[in-house]
Amino acid sequence: MMLGLDYSVGFLHEINQSKTPLVYDIQELFRWLIDISVIQLLEEKKIEKSDFTITKNYHTRLGENAAKLLIEKINSNFNARYNYKDGKNYSYQIILQDNLQ
16 A cells, blocks of 8 residues: 655654654554453463573574464454444454554
8 A cells, every 4th residue: 555655754752764763653553452362362361471581692582383373363453343433343454554644
């Protein structure tokens, strides 16, 4: 989808020639959807502490199987339909596009 936005200029994130700050700004709108997806998987006991590893640089990583579960959960949450504007139900993908326009 082309909206004529310059991805190299952000409002919340620092401008950096090797980055796309507008993309990072836009992802902030739905960051909570990722958080809730992780919480749901933990509450459903589909992922647990053993699914996480710590790298040599002290970064936390999710194992391959748990990562697949997370992606499925995010897709499910992102594509679920919610009441938006004119009383109709839309997926967050459509809501995001509407917000960007």
